[in-house]
Amino acid sequence: MQALVDELKNLIISHLNLEDVDPATVDANAPLFGEGLGLDSVDALELVMLMETTYGAKIGSSDVGKTAFASLSSLARFVSENRKK
Amino acid sequence: MSAVVTGMGVVSALGSGVEAFKAALQQGVNACAMHEFERMGGTKAIAPAYRAVAPDAKGLIDPRKLRRMDRLIRMAAVSARQALNMAGLQPERGDVDASRLGVVFGTAYGAIGTTQEFIDSWLKNGQRHASPLAFMSSVHGILASQVALDIGATGANLTLSQRDVSFEAALASALGLLESGRADAILVGGADELTGLLHEFASHFRYVENGPSAGCDPWSGEGRAIPGDGGAVLLLEREGGPRRALARVEQARVSRHDTGREILDDLNLGGVDLATSCRAGSRRSAPLEHARSGVLAERLAVPELSYRGNFGNFPSAGALQAVVNVLMLQGQVFAPLAGGRQRQDLVTGIGPPRRILHDAASVTGLHGAYILSAV
Amino acid sequence: MASPRIAITGLGFVGAVGAHVSALEAALDQERSGLGDLTLFDSELSREYPVGQYRGDLPSDFAELVRPLSAREAGRLSRSDLLALVAAAEALQMAALPEAARRGAGVYLGQSVCGTLSSESYYLDCAAQAASHGRASPSHLDRLFVHDGANSGDAIAREFGMGGPMASLMTACSSGANALGLAANRIACGQAEVMLAGGADSLSRIAFLGFAGLGVMSPEGPRPFDAARKGMCVGEGAGLLVLESEAHARARRAPVLAWLTGYGHSCDAHHLTAPHPEGLGAQAAMNQALADAGLAPSDIGFVSAHGTGTLDNDKVEALAITRVFGPRAVPVSSTKRYFGHTLAASGAIKAVLCVLALQRRRLWPNLGLRTAQDDSLDLVLQARPAPQLQHVLSNSFGFGGNNAALVFSAGDRP
Numbered sequence: 109m110q111a112l113v114d115e116l117k118n119l120i121i122s123h124l125n126l127e128d129v130d131p132a133t134v135d136a137n138a139p140l141f142g143e144g145l146g147l148d149s150v151d152a153l154e155l156v157m158l159m160e161t162t163y164g165a166k167i168g169s170s171d172v173g174k175t176a177f178a179s180l181s182s183l184a185r186f187v188s189e190n191r192k193k
Numbered sequence: 194m195s196a197v198v199t200g201m202g203v204v205s206a207l208g209s210g211v212e213a214f215k216a217a218l219q220q221g222v223n224a225c226a227m228h229e230f231e232r233m234g235g236t237k238a239i240a241p242a243y244r245a246v247a248p249d250a251k252g253l254i255d256p257r258k259l260r261r262m263d264r265l266i267r268m269a270a271v272s273a274r275q276a277l278n279m280a281g282l283q284p285e286r287g288d289v290d291a292s293r294l295g296v297v298f299g300t301a302y303g304a305i306g307t308t309q310e311f312i313d314s315w316l317k318n319g320q321r322h323a324s325p326l327a328f329m330s331s332v333h334g335i336l337a338s339q340v341a342l343d344i345g346a347t348g349a350n351l352t353l354s355q356r357d358v359s360f361e362a363a364l365a366s367a368l369g370l371l372e373s374g375r376a377d378a379i380l381v382g383g384a385d386e387l388t389g390l391l392h393e394f395a396s397h398f399r400y401v402e403n404g405p406s407a408g409c410d411p412w413s414g415e416g417r418a419i420p421g422d423g424g425a426v427l428l429l430e431r432e433g434g435p436r437r438a439l440a441r442v443e444q445a446r447v448s449r450h451d452t453g454r455e456i457l458d459d460l461n462l463g464g465v466d467l468a469t470s471c472r473a474g475s476r477r478s479a480p481l482e483h484a485r486s487g488v489l490a491e492r493l494a495v496p497e498l499s500y501r502g503n504f505g506n507f508p509s510a511g512a513l514q515a516v517v518n519v520l521m522l523q524g525q526v527f528a529p530l531a532g533g534r535q536r537q538d539l540v541t542g543i544g545p546p547r548r549i550l551h552d553a554a555s556v557t558g559l560h561g562a563y564i565l566s567a568v
Numbered sequence: 569m570a571s572p573r574i575a576i577t578g579l580g581f582v583g584a585v586g587a588h589v590s591a592l593e594a595a596l597d598q599e600r601s602g603l604g605d606l607t608l609f610d611s612e613l614s615r616e617y618p619v620g621q622y623r624g625d626l627p628s629d630f631a632e633l634v635r636p637l638s639a640r641e642a643g644r645l646s647r648s649d650l651l652a653l654v655a656a657a658e659a660l661q662m663a664a665l666p667e668a669a670r671r672g673a674g675v676y677l678g679q680s681v682c683g684t685l686s687s688e689s690y691y692l693d694c695a696a697q698a699a700s701h702g703r704a705s706p707s708h709l710d711r712l713f714v715h716d717g718a719n720s721g722d723a724i725a726r727e728f729g730m731g732g733p734m735a736s737l738m739t740a741c742s743s744g745a746n747a748l749g750l751a752a753n754r755i756a757c758g759q760a761e762v763m764l765a766g767g768a769d770s771l772s773r774i775a776f777l778g779f780a781g782l783g784v785m786s787p788e789g790p791r792p793f794d795a796a797r798k799g800m801c802v803g804e805g806a807g808l809l810v811l812e813s814e815a816h817a818r819a820r821r822a823p824v825l826a827w828l829t830g831y832g833h834s835c836d837a838h839h840l841t842a843p844h845p846e847g848l849g850a851q852a853a854m855n856q857a858l859a860d861a862g863l864a865p866s867d868i869g870f871v872s873a874h875g876t877g878t879l880d881n882d883k884v885e886a887l888a889i890t891r892v893f894g895p896r897a898v899p900v901s902s903t904k905r906y907f908g909h910t911l912a913a914s915g916a917i918k919a920v921l922c923v924l925a926l927q928r929r930r931l932w933p934n935l936g937l938r939t940a941q942d943d944s945l946d947l948v949l950q951a952r953p954a955p956q957l958q959h960v961l962s963n964s965f966g967f968g969g970n971n972a973a974l975v976f977s978a979g980d981r982p
Contacts, residue, residue: 124260127260128256128257150261150325150326150839150841154326157322157324160322233697233698234697234703235698292834301718302716303738308684308774309691311774311778312691312773315781316692319612320780321781322781323778323780323781324781325778328774328779328782329778329782329841329967331774332680332967332968334739334740334743334968335967337835338840338967338969338970342838342840344837345837346837347836347837347848347852348834349833349834350739350837352737353735353737354738355717355734355735355736362736365733365735369753369754369757370753373571373753373756373757375753375833390691447733447735448731448734449726449730452671452725452730453671453731454732558725559722559734
């Protein structure tokens, strides 16, 4: 699971051009949205697409999205349970 | 009614920031260089261009905002911040009522690079997975929206697209908004990006030089244009405000030049002692440029200068020319470059201008003109 | 300080419900939606989302109104250009301008899609060539030139020999309203006596797939202000109006269809696409338009809402209208279900609709509504007469929180 957390961390940082974020400092349990990594609704739309195109993990509703995107660890759990690629 | 320029910003092949831009003009720096352009299919081509330097956002824009700004938007947003700094106006400090601070941009191609990225996203991932961020960043008005988002300007927010007179069209609208009391201050700018796709089409149809070149010669009339890109912004305010006025913008018009109506006849040409134009000297644009020079000569016995040999030929380069004109009104005349050589002969005996007419036109029939005067 | 009122003496329309203002009026009276299947280009999503596609033949519409276009001319025009030309022809003919007035008139046009329907397909052909042969061989450049925002305004000015001020306004879904407001400003500043202004946009893959990708398109067409609304639906069309100074219209004794009396414009500076949660920019634009018209909220007899049918817009717009006018204080209706969200043309088509409402003293229903999201608005559920109608306000909001409001007032009534 830790490998998937790291993979997701680097994927998110590069896809959302978080140039100013140092991967080492990102806490896997910190919130992705709001004050944690500071992502917003535009990033949410991109992440939904990214999870589908990269892992085939479909986020069907905003509630599913809320729990999956709570933190990097919850996202890793969601991907591992729903990935098709 | 006229407005005054109280700040300027520029990102160009001659440098990022007005100081670097001015120094390069004085020294006759030739910014035409061979650059790499990506061709569809992944191959690369090397061709001459005046490609703008990377916009220097350090200390100007919060890094967190930079991640949503591609190169074109950074050219616009960095120029806007430079202009505010030059004027000493900090929107965040409440120096101006944010609802009376407007942003008006002219751009011909707009976010054509991001538009291509958006199409590529559905080609790669399928039509159900077209990138939302690329779509929302590909709309033409993204330049003015992002600048307003960065500085918190909640006043008028417009983007205009009028090919080679895009900046002049933005200036005409900005003056109208100030004149009718709809804004107290407006960041008016122009920016365009030379992408691989644009260069590929332009070179395929022989509009642009493909082999090595010493640079654009606005007075040659043969050869092909040398493209470039960049952006510039003027901060316009109503006259009599607290900030130092660098120049006065009196009138600006945009219309079509093939309808028989000559907009120079709408302008007050009294006291104009210098004309600047968008001469680029390529075979394709030479007939129009000669015709425009003739129209100018009938009305004004003044020298006509163009600086496309210094910063390149692209649709919103009129914004860079406006910065040159304000600098000249402050007491210095730059010898324009032609094919890499400084044409001292064109400026010998010319004192610093008091009133400049700028005249621009596009081969598609559009015409733009404005008058700047010294304060 | 109020600006001078500007006379409206010509109207032109094309949209999903047909060509000419008469087609718009018939669809409104019959409460008929023009939404249907996307057939302009093939897409795996075309079965999933209805669109407001114009079903007529634009070159023959233009031939009927003005002159036949040669195959070469038609080939160099984009679908947006043709939509704009047909609406422009109708508006200019209705205004019956003298030759000299038309030659001095300017063209201000709102655009967002521009010619991308052809330039995107040209890019797709080149991309396919590059993918199969390793490089593209662009054959005809004109299909890229129409990508340019200035093209439709140029085509109108060239066709009708118009030499006045020119501008193409590119503020996404508020472009048409901003074009009208700024054109009126040109007249108020004395730079023109007559201006042709409005907006035009065709459907395109970029727009259709872009809104689908944002997850804001509805599979069942828009249900503006409905509690169970599922989103907007993209459409194409053009709306164009002839604007004249009061002095010019009176001097030539032109019938004034209505007056453009107020324009308000602001930016939320809050988000790339979503409106400010409290609609601060929308309120500022409406209040500025009222001040510009020298009117109080209570003077307004009808609000033509932007009302796209998305969750965000309708929630925020209802809040902003309530803040400016008070709860249930003014009849409100969104007409998006009749012809879809026509992007840059939307503000201009609604301007035509507002003039019709003032002339007919009639309000048309908020088609598609079943149960309102809340009771804050007096939504027009059935068509109703409005015998006292003197002034109407129209909202248009675009990406980047670009807010525009226009106020129209009754003209010479028959």
